[in-house]
Amino acid sequence: MSQQPEDGLERMFAADEAAIRDDGFTQRVVEQVERADKGVLWRRTAIYGAGLAGAGFAVGGIFEMAPHLPKMSGWFDGVVSAVSTAGVEDAVQNASDATQLAIVAVLAGVTFLVAAVTLQNR
Amino acid sequence: MAGDRQAFGRLVARHQASIRALSRRLARSASDGDDIAQAAFLTAWRRRSTWRGGSFRSWVCTIAYREFLNGRRAAAVEAEIEDMPGEGGQGGERLDLMRAMGALDASERDAIALCLGAGLSHGEAALAMGAPLGSVKSWVLRGRAKLQKALAAYSGA
Numbered sequence A: 001m002s003q004q005p006e007d008g009l010e011r012m013f014a015a016d017e018a019a020i021r022d023d024g025f026t027q028r029v030v031e032q033v034e035r036a037d038k039g040v041l042w043r044r045t046a047i048y049g050a051g052l053a054g055a056g057f058a059v060g061g062i063f064e065m066a067p068h069l070p071k072m073s074g075w076f077d078g079v080v081s082a083v084s085t086a087g088v089e090d091a092v093q094n095a096s097d098a099t100q101l102a103i104v105a106v107l108a109g110v111t112f113l114v115a116a117v118t119l120q121n122r
Numbered sequence B: 001m002a003g004d005r006q007a008f009g010r011l012v013a014r015h016q017a018s019i020r021a022l023s024r025r026l027a028r029s030a031s032d033g034d035d036i037a038q039a040a041f042l043t044a045w046r047r048r049s050t051w052r053g054g055s056f057r058s059w060v061c062t063i064a065y066r067e068f069l070n071g072r073r074a075a076a077v078e079a080e081i082e083d084m085p086g087e088g089g090q091g092g093e094r095l096d097l098m099r100a101m102g103a104l105d106a107s108e109r110d111a112i113a114l115c116l117g118a119g120l121s122h123g124e125a126a127l128a129m130g131a132p133l134g135s136v137k138s139w140v141l142r143g144r145a146k147l148q149k150a151l152a153a154y155s156g157a
Helices: A008-018 A025-068 A072-085 A088-120 B002-027 B030-046 B056-072 B091-102 B106-117 B122-129 B133-150
Strands: none
Touching: A008 B002, A008 B091, A008 B106, A008 B133, A025 A088, A025 B002, A025 B030, B002 B030, B002 B056, B002 B106, B030 B056, B056 B106, B056 B122, B091 B106, B091 B133, B106 B122, B106 B133, B122 B133
């Protein structure tokens, strides 16, 4: 207790607290903290590793599918002409394949990042 | 990181008696209380990024109280006062204090342990207990009166 006891009760509480010896308690806590940190290190490595692997698969998937996707310049021209001729709804329909892949990849990355940050703070 | 741990170790060494005293009073057992205190310090380390400054001791007291609520209240049996070592040559007085604490209602005991024992303000205790400020003040007042009556033999209590 850092304060001066105000009455008999607080004096008794202060005496009770003063009678508690460390007896290795601090050392045990510090050892637990070290063990906990090692656990966090492994968990972080596993999560970041999984995240990198996931990102790699996502990028690889894009390259794998590249030959089958419409060329971006042609796709863009197609969007412009589609907007001008068929209206916005049709343009969105045409663009959906490529953008969906990009959105899924970005969402996967954000999910991994959020999971890593959340778990490492636990 | 190692420097952080060393600094944290110094904080633990400085405040361990306060936190253990609080935890022992809540659990009414030295060994269970020390387990709670240990868990509280570990939680404090893990959540150190959430500490908003202010009193480290009050923050860890609040964590210790929640650790107690999270699983130890059910295990708190009738005062295991034989578990309390008679350190410091004041065993009789300490045992009587523990007995008197054990006779209080749970809310009164918790409020007394947090406010009179650990030195938290009524507001801090209300926040830790998730109770209205007025209730905490009332519990402290009633608990203090009961303790003073039970410990009248010790002059000034």
